[in-house]
Amino acid sequence: MKPKYTSLRGVRDILPDELRNWRIIEDKARELFRRYNYREIETPIIEPAEMFVRTVGEESDIVRKEMYIFKDRGDRLVALRPEGTAPVVRAFLENNLYIPGRVAKFYYIGDMFRYDRPQAGRQREFHQIGIEALGESSYILDVEVIMLLLEFLEELGLADTILLLNSVGCPNCRPEYSKALREFFIPNSSELCEDCNVRLENNPLRILDCKVEGCKEIVAKAPSIIDYLCDDCRTHFENVRSVLDSLGIRYVLDTRLVRGLDYYTKTTFEVTVSGLDLSIGGGGRYDGLIKDLGGPDLPGIGFAIGMERLFNVLKDKNLLLKEEEVPDYFVIYDSTLVTKAIILSRLLRYKGFIVEMSYTAKSLKSQLKEADRSKAKKAIIMREDLLVDNKVILKDMTTGEQEEVGLDKLEVSLIGQRI
Numbered sequence: 001m002k003p004k005y006t007s008l009r010g011v012r013d014i015l016p017d018e019l020r021n022w023r024i025i026e027d028k029a030r031e032l033f034r035r036y037n038y039r040e041i042e043t044p045i046i047e048p049a050e051m052f053v054r055t056v057g058e059e060s061d062i063v064r065k066e067m068y069i070f071k072d073r074g075d076r077l078v079a080l081r082p083e084g085t086a087p088v089v090r091a092f093l094e095n096n097l098y099i100p101g102r103v104a105k106f107y108y109i110g111d112m113f114r115y116d117r118p119q120a121g122r123q124r125e126f127h128q129i130g131i132e133a134l135g136e137s138s139y140i141l142d143v144e145v146i147m148l149l150l151e152f153l154e155e156l157g158l159a160d161t162i163l164l165l166n167s168v169g170c171p172n173c174r175p176e177y178s179k180a181l182r183e184f185f186i187p188n189s190s191e192l193c194e195d196c197n198v199r200l201e202n203n204p205l206r207i208l209d210c211k212v213e214g215c216k217e218i219v220a221k222a223p224s225i226i227d228y229l230c231d232d233c234r235t236h237f238e239n240v241r242s243v244l245d246s247l248g249i250r251y252v253l254d255t256r257l258v259r260g261l262d263y264y265t266k267t268t269f270e271v272t273v274s275g276l277d278l279s280i281g282g283g284g285r286y287d288g289l290i291k292d293l294g295g296p297d298l299p300g301i302g303f304a305i306g307m308e309r310l311f312n313v314l315k316d317k318n319l320l321l322k323e324e325e326v327p328d329y330f331v332i333y334d335s336t337l338v339t340k341a342i343i344l345s346r347l348l349r350y351k352g353f354i355v356e357m358s359y360t361a362k363s364l365k366s367q368l369k370e371a372d373r374s375k376a377k378k379a380i381i382m383r384e385d386l387l388v389d390n391k392v393i394l395k396d397m398t399t400g401e402q403e404e405v406g407l408d409k410l411e412v413s414l415i416g417q418r419i
């Protein structure tokens with residue numbers, strides 16, 4: 001069918017079969033995050049645009065090219081959230097959720113918006129599952145957060161994940177590194193893309209995640225941040241690595257891993273699977289973000305997983321439920337028994353069964369055809385001559401076998417038994 005309107009480029013419908021698998025993934029996340037003492041939070045889809053410009057960074061691709069930004073009717077500059085961390089931190093501060101001495105742990109599940117070029121695994125409206133842990137600077141929390149991300153993917157059946165790890169330093173050591181990067185890139189500036197030449201002026205670190213091939217080649221030879229970490233950042237990173245080693249969690253050190261957002265400090269990480277050149281999820285520390293949003297000088301760390309990408313990977317690896325959910329019963333009835341058919345359907349639904357019924361009291365034969373089309377497992381045929389004796393016909397729609405059963409007996413025998 002060709003509708004008058006179709007969905008916009010870069011956004012799409014999530015259809016029932018797919019959504020059913022999404023909900024299973026989300027339920028697993030909720031259950032696991034709960035065990036790590038995270039609590040769910042939901043923030044608005046619209047936020048002040050300025051908040052993302054400030055936190056994600058003026059030179060980031062997100063702010064420069066990808067943010068959905070508009071003036072509302074009250075002349076306020078509004079953005080559709082391009083990411084989930086700044087909103088959670090804002091909510092944490094605005095609602096006074098900080099309890100001194102306690103780590104505040106939140107998770108969220110929701111859609112984000114970036115005006116990116118649509119391609120496989122990249123959409124303009126995409127969905128993320130993320131966590132944020134606020135108020136603790138210990139490397140032990142870094143390890144726990146990374147472990148949680150890997151454990152979640154493992155629970156979904158993804159065992160062959162690759163963990164990429166880096167440290168992006170802090171405001172103490174990063175200026176020195178930025179200077180070194182600038183000195184390295186200036187002689188090569190003619191080979192860098194236009195955007196990177198702007199970045200060279202304002203934030204050379206952003207050149208490291210440029211997607212242009214020519215820039216990538218030069219970036220490969222650039223100085224590594226690891227050599228510029230201050231004592232604090234170095235010790236922190238060594239501790240993270242040493243605990244990961246002790247736990248037998250393997251990782252690949254990737255010194256170009258700076259993530260596309262300015263607020264990251266110290267540990268950054270991403271998870272991918274072999275053969276996929278996109279990451280499924282990632283995150284890092286953001287020790288200056290809470291203060292930057294007007295709060296106390298508290299550290300924070302979190303990660304986000306891209307639902308669409310995760311879903312595609314699970315689908316490729318055959319890790320999704322494929323069976324369509326079908327009715328347990330289809331109720332068929334003589335036209336005089338409409339009320340009784342409605343009541344029986346309701347009783348069975350009350351017991352937890354998926355029940356469908358015919359909505360037009362046609363002949364029993366045509367209702368049976370309807371039951372067949374619905375793919376129901378069993379049909380219950382309510383016939384006037386049998387119902388006087390409290391009996392119905394139970395028909396197995398797969399084998400075609402049928403038997404007369406007492407209605408009471410049917411209910412009793414069905415309790416706790418899903419057919």
Ligand SMILES: [Zn+2]
Nearest residue numbers: 170173230233
């Ligand atoms: Zn540092």
Ligand SMILES: [Zn+2]
Nearest residue numbers: 193196210215
């Ligand atoms: Zn570039």
